[in-house]
Amino acid sequence: MGPPVLDQRLLRNDPTLITAPLARRGLATDLSGLQQLALEARDLEQQRSELQAEGNRIGRAVGERIRAGAAPGGEEVKELREQGNRIKRQVGELEEQEKGIEAQLMEQLMVLPNLPSPLCPSGRSEADNVEVKRWGTPRLAAEGEELQEHWQIAERLGIVDTERSVRIAQSRFVTLLGQGARLERALISFMLDRHGQRGYTEVLPPVLVNTASLTGSGQLPKFAEESFRCADDDLWLTPTAEVPVTSLHRGEVLAAEQLPLKYAAYSPCFRREAGSYGRDTRGLIRLHQFNKVELYWFVAPEDSEAAHEQLTLDAEAILEALELPYRRIELCTGDLGFSAARTYDLEVWLAGAGTYREISSCSTCGDFQARRASIRCRDGKTTRLLHTLNGSGLAVGRTMAALLEAGQQADGSVRLPAALVPYFGADRIGAG
RNA sequence: GGAGAGGUGGCCGAGUGGUCGAAGGCGCAGCACUGGAAAUGCUGUAUAGGGGCAACUCUAUCGAGGGUUCGAAUCCCUCCCUCUCCGCCA
Numbered sequence: 305m306g307p308p309v310l311d312q313r314l315l316r317n318d319p320t321l322i323t324a325p326l327a328r329r330g331l332a333t334d335l336s337g338l339q340q341l342a343l344e345a346r347d348l349e350q351q352r353s354e355l356q357a358e359g360n361r362i363g364r365a366v367g368e369r370i371r372a373g374a375a376p377g378g379e380e381v382k383e384l385r386e387q388g389n390r391i392k393r394q395v396g397e398l399e400e401q402e403k404g405i406e407a408q409l410m411e412q413l414m415v416l417p418n419l420p421s422p423l424c425p426s427g428r429s430e431a432d433n434v435e436v437k438r439w440g441t442p443r444l445a446a447e448g449e450e451l452q453e454h455w456q457i458a459e460r461l462g463i464v465d466t467e468r469s470v471r472i473a474q475s476r477f478v479t480l481l482g483q484g485a486r487l488e489r490a491l492i493s494f495m496l497d498r499h500g501q502r503g504y505t506e507v508l509p510p511v512l513v514n515t516a517s518l519t520g521s522g523q524l525p526k527f528a529e530e531s532f533r534c535a536d537d538d539l540w541l542t543p544t545a546e547v548p549v550t551s552l553h554r555g556e557v558l559a560a561e562q563l564p565l566k567y568a569a570y571s572p573c574f575r576r577e578a579g580s581y582g583r584d585t586r587g588l589i590r591l592h593q594f595n596k597v598e599l600y601w602f603v604a605p606e607d608s609e610a611a612h613e614q615l616t617l618d619a620e621a622i623l624e625a626l627e628l629p630y631r632r633i634e635l636c637t638g639d640l641g642f643s644a645a646r647t648y649d650l651e652v653w654l655a656g657a658g659t660y661r662e663i664s665s666c667s668t669c670g671d672f673q674a675r676r677a678s679i680r681c682r683d684g685k686t687t688r689l690l691h692t693l694n695g696s697g698l699a700v701g702r703t704m705a706a707l708l709e710a711g712q713q714a715d716g717s718v719r720l721p722a723a724l725v726p727y728f729g730a731d732r733i734g735a736g
Numbered sequence: 737g738g739a740g741a742g743g744u745g746g747c748c749g750a751g752u753g754g755u756c757g758a759a760g761g762c763g764c765a766g767c768a769c770u771g772g773a774a775a776u777g778c779u780g781u782a783u784a785g786g787g788g789c790a791a792c793u794c795u796a797u798c799g800a801g802g803g804u805u806c807g808a809a810u811c812c813c814u815c816c817c818u819c820u821c822c823g824c825c826a
Contacts, residue, residue, distance in 0.1 A: 388806030
């Protein structure tokens with residue numbers, strides 16, 4: 305019945321194998337109640353299927369009698385019918401109990417986050433994250449120079465209109481204009497082309513997704529308040545292309561030879577950003593709608609670790625091609641996202657703000673999403689859950705912010721990296 | 737949106753109440769035949785869950801969910817999807 309959410313065999317046999325890793329996330333969970341439920345569900349299923357077997361035997365017996373010449377409405381068959389009815393009633397009762405328990409089980413299991421990978425460093429919060437790599441030389445203000453933040457630059461150049469966007473939608477939306485719109489488009493094309501050259505299949509998915517899709521990748525049921533919903537339909541605005549791409553293969557069994565499947569999906573992303581009032585209200589950093597190119601891998605379980613490194617390198621390659629200094633941070637268990645088993649965040653240097661800001665988050669989800677979305681791979685005779693990975697490659701708005709701050713010139717213009725020139729059609733924005 | 741037709745295993749396709757998890761074909765795998773291959777023949781080929789060390793076995797699944805029945809792929813209801821025609825539309 306129902307989709308397997310967390311390995312229920314594990315839950316029945318040894319819940320400490322679940323609670324111990326969850327404790328590393330800072331979650332104190334007591335699964336003994338759930339374990340009881342799972343055992344109960346198993347026992348009920350056993351009872352029920354035995355009864356069903358008995359019912360099947362009776363049904364077959366009736367058929368045999370009738371074929372042997374018994375009257376379908378006659379005495380001989382009547383007794384069997386009554387037995388059949390009795391069993392049907394009992395099965396119905398058991399099924400009802402089973403459904404109740406199953407529902408409780410699901411309700412509680414679905415809100416448990418993924419178990420962190422053993423490789424994920426322990427820690428309580430952001431403060432315990434580990435920097436593993438730095439690339440490039442951050443631009444610092446020269447003597448007498450004052451570096452502006454991207455929203456100041458953008459406003460001055462007239463390439464973004466925040467105020468009129470409120471008229472169109474509400475706050476935390478932006479309208480890009482002129483060279484700003486063009487730069488956004490150039491960046492999307494640039495990223496997709498680069499990833500395409502590295503073996504990714506380009507994807508342009510639906511951005512309205514159904515409840516099953518959001519559940520499969522882990523956004524639902526727990527984070528409903530984070531997504532925009534279409535009230536009259538079973539559809540939501542996707543918060544990331546990770547959602548539709550996960551569901552691209554939802555319910556499938558993929559042949560081992562097909563793996564790894566590597567996708568680069570561009571999509572606009574929609575987030576309510578509930579609970580972030582007042583933070584990052586200016587500029588392109590925290591919007592209700594933003595563009596992102598997402599990298600996504602479906603891999604055999606034993607390949608996911610190497611895939612995680614490669615996916616992260618692929619995201620970093622974009623930053624390097626754009627000459628944007630960054631650092632790679634490995635998240636500790638306490639800072640891990642809901643679906644992730646292990647995560648590298650990439651933080652780009654924002655020269656105007658004088659700080660590193662997250663621009664990509666590259667995670668391996670192990671079999672967590674595969675279990676929720678039922679995605680398996682076949683090797684030989686057996687099938688097993690595969691592993692999924694995702695990472696931004698990159699968040700486009702934040703990339704633009706970094707470029708504006710990194711390339712700002714004394715004359716008010718912004719120099720763009722050489723790699724972007726063929727896409728943008730010029731080597732600078734503004735004056736000149 | 738209106739009218740009609742349909743959704744069966746990896747694919748095609750039969751099956752309108754009783755050993756149907758489902759004929760037949762294709763595909764695929766193994767074996768035989770061959771110098772090797774093709775052709776041919778034989779055998780095997782769904783998924784999930786439960787029990788068992790295992791051989792194996794039980795249950796469920798013919799778009800989804802309900803219902804009728806001792807028994808449903810087959811009958812009834814609701815929903816989803818696909819196709820054709822009409823309407824509308826970028």
